[in-house]
Structure formats: C-alpha cells, structure tokens
Amino acid sequence: MNTIIILLVGLTFGFLLNKSGMTKYSKIVNVFRFTDMGVLQFMMTALVVAMSGLYGLKAVGLVTFPNVPATYIVGNLVGGLIFGVGMAVAGFCPGTCVAGAGEGKLDYLVPGVLGFLTGAAIYGLTYQTVFPAISSIANSGAAIIPELWNVNAFLFIILFTVLTLVLFYLIERGGWQRHKEV
Amino acid sequence: MNIINYFKKEEWSPYVAGAGLGIVGILAVFLADSLLGASGAYENIIGWVGQAVAPATFDNMYFNYVMPPGISNGVILLIGIFFGGMLGALSSGTFKIRTNDNPQWNKMMGKTTWKRWLLLFVGAIILEYGAGIAGGCTSGLAISGGMLLAPSAFIFITGMFISGIIIVRIIYKDNY
Numbered sequence: 001m002n003t004i005i006i007l008l009v010g011l012t013f014g015f016l017l018n019k020s021g022m023t024k025y026s027k028i029v030n031v032f033r034f035t036d037m038g039v040l041q042f043m044m045t046a047l048v049v050a051m052s053g054l055y056g057l058k059a060v061g062l063v064t065f066p067n068v069p070a071t072y073i074v075g076n077l078v079g080g081l082i083f084g085v086g087m088a089v090a091g092f093c094p095g096t097c098v099a100g101a102g103e104g105k106l107d108y109l110v111p112g113v114l115g116f117l118t119g120a121a122i123y124g125l126t127y128q129t130v131f132p133a134i135s136s137i138a139n140s141g142a143a144i145i146p147e148l149w150n151v152n153a154f155l156f157i158i159l160f161t162v163l164t165l166v167l168f169y170l171i172e173r174g175g176w177q178r179h180k181e182v
Numbered sequence: 183m184n185i186i187n188y189f190k191k192e193e194w195s196p197y198v199a200g201a202g203l204g205i206v207g208i209l210a211v212f213l214a215d216s217l218l219g220a221s222g223a224y225e226n227i228i229g230w231v232g233q234a235v236a237p238a239t240f241d242n243m244y245f246n247y248v249m250p251p252g253i254s255n256g257v258i259l260l261i262g263i264f265f266g267g268m269l270g271a272l273s274s275g276t277f278k279i280r281t282n283d284n285p286q287w288n289k290m291m292g293k294t295t296w297k298r299w300l301l302l303f304v305g306a307i308i309l310e311y312g313a314g315i316a317g318g319c320t321s322g323l324a325i326s327g328g329m330l331l332a333p334s335a336f337i338f339i340t341g342m343f344i345s346g347i348i349i350v351r352i353i354y355k356d357n358y
Binding site: 086099 | 191193194196197199200201202203204205206207208209210211212213214215216217218220221223224225227228229231232239240242243244245248249255258259260261262263264265266267268269270271273276277278279280281282283284285286287289290295298299300301302303304305306307308309310311312313314315316317318319320321322323324325326327328329330331332333334335337338339340341342343344345346347348349350351353354357358
C-alpha cells in the first residue's frame with residue numbers, strides 16, 4: 001500500500017517538474033542569470049503551501065513529522081556551494097534529471113543518470129573521511145527554526161509568506177527579472 | 183481556458199505547479215510518512231550494484247548502514263518521477279527521444295553531443311557529491327527540509343544560489 005502511494009507521489013512530482021519547465025537546461029540556468037525566475041517562484045510557492053499545510057495539520061494532531069533533515073551549518077553550506085556548481089554546469093538536479101529522462105531526453109537518461117550513480121559511488125566510498133568531520137561542525141541535529149529560535153511557528157510562516165509575496169512582486173513588477181537573450 | 187486544455191499545456195504557471203508540489207509534499211508526509219527526495223536513491227542503487235559487482239570495495243559503513251542498498255522508498259519515488267515526467271510530456275505532445283534539445287545550450291555550449299554528454303556527466307557527479315555532503319538535494323533538502331522549517335534547507339539554498347550565480351557568470355561571460 002505504502003509503495004503504491006509513494007509511486008503515485010513520485011508520478012505527480014515528476015509530472016509537475018515537467019509542467020513547471022524545471023526539466024529544461026535554460027529554465028535552471030536562467031534563474032542564476034535573473035532572466036527567468038521560474039525556479040524560485042516554483043520552489044517558494046511549494047514551500048509556502050507545504051509549510052502552512054504541514055504545521056496546520058500538526059497543530060490539530062493529524063500528522064507527526066518524519067525525520068527532519070539535519071542542520072550542520074558548514075556542511076549544509078559547502079554541500080550547497082558544490083551543488084550549485086553542478087547545477088550551473090549541467091542545468092539539472094537529481095530529480096529533474098530523471099523526470100527529463102522520462103520525457104525522452106537521452107542526455108539526461110544516459111550521461112545524467114550515470115553521472116549521478118558515479119557521484120553516489122564516489123561519495124559513498126569517501127564518506128568516512130569527509131562527512132563525520134564536516135558534519136560535526138556547528139551541528140544542531142534535527143533542529144527546526146521554531147524551536148531553535150524560540151519563535152511561534154505560525155508567526156514565522158506568516159513572515160515567510162509575506163517575504164515570498166514581496167519577492168514575487170519584485171520579480172513580476174519590480175524589475176528583478178531581467179530581459180536578456182543569449 | 184478549461185482545465186483539460188490547461189493539462190495539455192506544455193508549461194504551467196510556476197505558481198500553479200509550485201502549489202501542486204506543495205500539496206504533494208504534504209501528502210507524502212500525511213499518507214506515507216515520507217519526504218520527497220532524489221539524491222539518496224542513487225546511493226541505494228549504486229550500493230546494490232556495487233555490492234554485487236565489487237563486494238569488498240562496497241562493504242563499508244556507508245553502504246551497509248547509512249544508505250543501505252536495494253529498492254528503497256526513494257528508488258520507488260524516482261521510478262514514479264521518471265514516468266511522471268513521461269506523462270507530462272505525453273500530455274502536451276512533447277515526448278520525443280532526443281539529444282541536444284535545448285536551443286540556449288546549443289547556442290552557448292555548441293551542438294556537439296559528446297561535449298554535452300561529458301559536461302552533464304561531470305555536472306551530475308558534482309551535484310551528487312554536493313548533495314551527499316549537504317544532506318540532500320533540491321527536493322530532499324531544499325523542499326522537504328524547508329517545509330518542515332529546518333535551517334539546513336535555507337543554508338543549502340543560499341549556497342546553491344551563490345555558486346550557481348558565480349559559475350553561470352563565468353560560463354556566460356558577455357552573454358550573462
């Protein structure tokens with residue numbers, strides 16, 4: 001049963017990655033050029049909807065949270081910096097590569113997937129020398145912002161939503177999206 | 183525009199697709215007690231292949247305990263993502279077996295397929311390694327962690343944008 005649900009979740013996720021245009025090289029790279037902010041609009045909308053829904057459901061006792069991704073400042077940041085380099089070069093990420101492969105893109109199915117598997121092997125084989133060291137610096141474990149900063153979760157979510165809407169306004173009307181062809 | 187026509191459209195508003203993704207993120211937790219993710223699945227798969235092909239090399243802490251090999255939930259999710267992408271492309275009539283399909287890439291990096299394949303292969307290695315260190319990728323950490331209000335997600339997103347902007351500036355030079 002759980003397997004079928006997860007398969008359906010993946011199916012919908014892949015469908016939305018296709019419809020949002022995230023499976024295109026230009027869509028990913030152009031967010032870094034500020035000429036198409038679709039990646040940011042897509043991610044921020046998803047975050048606002050999901051955090052409101054999940055914290056709402058948690059407040060009325062309908063969900064318990066699964067394992068929260070751990071916070072270890074240096075590792076999260078360095079990992080993000082490395083990740084961004086790959087995104088800028090390839091124009092995909094681990095999920096959009098597979099969704100794009102499903103669309104018939106051989107560039108994603110062959111070198112893309114093989115690259116991720118190779119990267120996974122290299123990471124797994126060097127894990128012991130890299131990860132324990134970097135993840136022990138400034139490690140707060142499975143921290144969440146409301147507990148860490150002692151702030152009401154809904155207050156934070158409202159603030160986050162307002163900032164997101166301001167960002168969308170600046171993108172749509174404030175000239176934060178440039179117009180430049182390559 | 184009616185809803186069926188909207189489903190057939192090649193590209194949706196990022197707000198509509200994003201709201202959809204938010205709902206999917208909620209449902210994953212609510213129905214299956216799991217998070218979205220992608221990078222971890224590659225670890226499960228390569229651990230599985232590696233332990234079959236080179237058991238001594240892949241017999242380590244990581245592949246035995248941290249990311250156990252085999253068909254994990256993450257792998258099932260990844261299979262779903264593949265067919266979801268296919269369904270999306272079929273719905274808009276854009277499904278096609280192809281290479282070098284992005285005009286911007288062809289203009290900036292050239293139409294040579296082997297060069298694109300080499301760069302995507304190297305890029306994917308970098309992405310997966312970065313995701314490993316960070317503790318997840320765009321879906322497993324940025325979206326899944328962010329929606330639970332984990333600081334790690336926002337630190338990761340910041341890092342990703344800093345280096346992404348720098349590297350694209352370097353690659354695009356005058357065309358940035």
